[in-house]
Amino acid sequence: MADWTEIATRLAEEFAERAAEVDRSGRFPVENVERMQEVGYLNIAVPEEFGGGGADLATVAACQGILAGGCASTALAANMHIFGLGSAAESWSAGDRGAEPLFRMVAERTIVGGSLTDAATGLNVRTSSTPAERVDGGYSISGRKSFCSLAPVLGFFWGTAADTATGELLLFGLPRDTPGLEFVDTWDTMAMRGTGSWDVRFDDVFVPDAAVQRGAAPGDALVWDVERERGFAWFAITVASIYLGVARAAARFAYHHVTSRTVTGASLPMARQPAQVFNAAEVELLLRPAEALVSDGLRRRAESGPLSPADLNTLKYAAVNAADDAVDRCVRMTGGHGIFRKLPLERYYRDVRAGQFHPPNNDVALETIGKSALDIDPLAEPRWPAD
Numbered sequence: 001m002a003d004w005t006e007i008a009t010r011l012a013e014e015f016a017e018r019a020a021e022v023d024r025s026g027r028f029p030v031e032n033v034e035r036m037q038e039v040g041y042l043n044i045a046v047p048e049e050f051g052g053g054g055a056d057l058a059t060v061a062a063c064q065g066i067l068a069g070g071c072a073s074t075a076l077a078a079n080m081h082i083f084g085l086g087s088a089a090e091s092w093s094a095g096d097r098g099a100e101p102l103f104r105m106v107a108e109r110t111i112v113g114g115s116l117t118d119a120a121t122g123l124n125v126r127t128s129s130t131p132a133e134r135v136d137g138g139y140s141i142s143g144r145k146s147f148c149s150l151a152p153v154l155g156f157f158w159g160t161a162a163d164t165a166t167g168e169l170l171l172f173g174l175p176r177d178t179p180g181l182e183f184v185d186t187w188d189t190m191a192m193r194g195t196g197s198w199d200v201r202f203d204d205v206f207v208p209d210a211a212v213q214r215g216a217a218p219g220d221a222l223v224w225d226v227e228r229e230r231g232f233a234w235f236a237i238t239v240a241s242i243y244l245g246v247a248r249a250a251a252r253f254a255y256h257h258v259t260s261r262t263v264t265g266a267s268l269p270m271a272r273q274p275a276q277v278f279n280a281a282e283v284e285l286l287l288r289p290a291e292a293l294v295s296d297g298l299r300r301r302a303e304s305g306p307l308s309p310a311d312l313n314t315l316k317y318a319a320v321n322a323a324d325d326a327v328d329r330c331v332r333m334t335g336g337h338g339i340f341r342k343l344p345l346e347r348y349y350r351d352v353r354a355g356q357f358h359p360p361n362n363d364v365a366l367e368t369i370g371k372s373a374l375d376i377d378p379l380a381e382p383r384w385p386a387d
Contacts, residue, residue, distance in 0.1 A: 012070025028196035045086035065245030073194030114158035151198035169215035240319030254330035310372035320355030
């Protein structure tokens with residue numbers, strides 16, 4: 001098996017050289033994707049039977065954290081292709097052969113990705129405001145999705161809609177050149193500026209029945225099973241690792257800054273000042289517990305099986321918020337130098353802000369964790385008492 005950690009390190013070093021320019025321009029780094037294709041990184045989690053790397057979740061998470069330290073946008077964008085393949089690979093290992101067409105498509109260098117987020121109403125994994133009208137042989141879909149990372153290079157798109165007659169959730173997949181399917185560049189953001197997370201517009205797009213997977217209908221109980229956990233675990237843990245990777249890059253920069261600079265009139269580097277010692281300690285006390293939570297989740301999952309929703313919400317929430325707070329302290333350590341765009345710290349500072357918005361966002365995570373602790377059914381209605 002390839003040494004994926006070494007490959008990720010090499011890619012991170014290369015991508016770091018143009019990360020500032022990608023951020024400044026807000027462009028999608030096509031050349032980074034081409035390099036990842038060239039070395040096989042985009043197939044890191046694909047089963048070896050299909051020419052992939054066969055890497056498990058722990059390996060992928062570690063590599064994604066490394067890659068994020070070089071170019072966070074590239075790591076996050078690539079993740080939207082990788083995490084779904086990793087989840088499918090676990091199902092394959094368990095005997096489910098349903099993903100074989102997907103693996104063969106990816107082996108031919110097709111990049112896959114999609115969006116569950118309706119532009120008008122936001123993310124909802126149980127239903128969709130995108131209408132799917134029943135027609136002969138399939139559905140006709142019109143609407144708009146947001147946050148479709150990798151949009152400039154996607155070859156295959158997957159998304160969700162709702163059957164207008166039954167309300168049933170539909171998951172569907174389409175080639176990029178499907179008539180009526182259009183990718184629209186709307187991505188001009190504060191953070192993660194190079195992910196190419198464009199909108200997707202559907203104008204009377206025909207989706208054949210063969211391309212549709214049926215999901216829950218209104219009123220169906222939400223079942224937490226192995227298959228649902230796989231997708232959530234691969235997403236939550238890799239996202240957590242990416243934002244911790246950005247924060248670790250910020251910490252390395254801040255530590256080097258204060259150990260290599262001496263204030264005029266002082267005999268020792270800035271690092272010897274008590275405030276800098278305490279700031280560095282605070283950074284470590286934020287990042288180490290969050291890193292340990294991710295590691296513990298990976299260990300327990302490997303040894304005992306699927307994690308609970310509360311477990312996954314906890315590690316994702318802890319990671320992205322620790323990353324936020326840690327990078328704040330890194331900026332404090334470097335002082336005014338930290339806000340100059342010629343240095344990477346202000347980019348790290350902006351990029352980690354995006355972590356709280358990935359599902360589950362902070363509010364949803366807190367509700368899930370708290371209800372679990374209080375033994376409250378997360379689907380109980382009403383959600384809050386009226387008196």
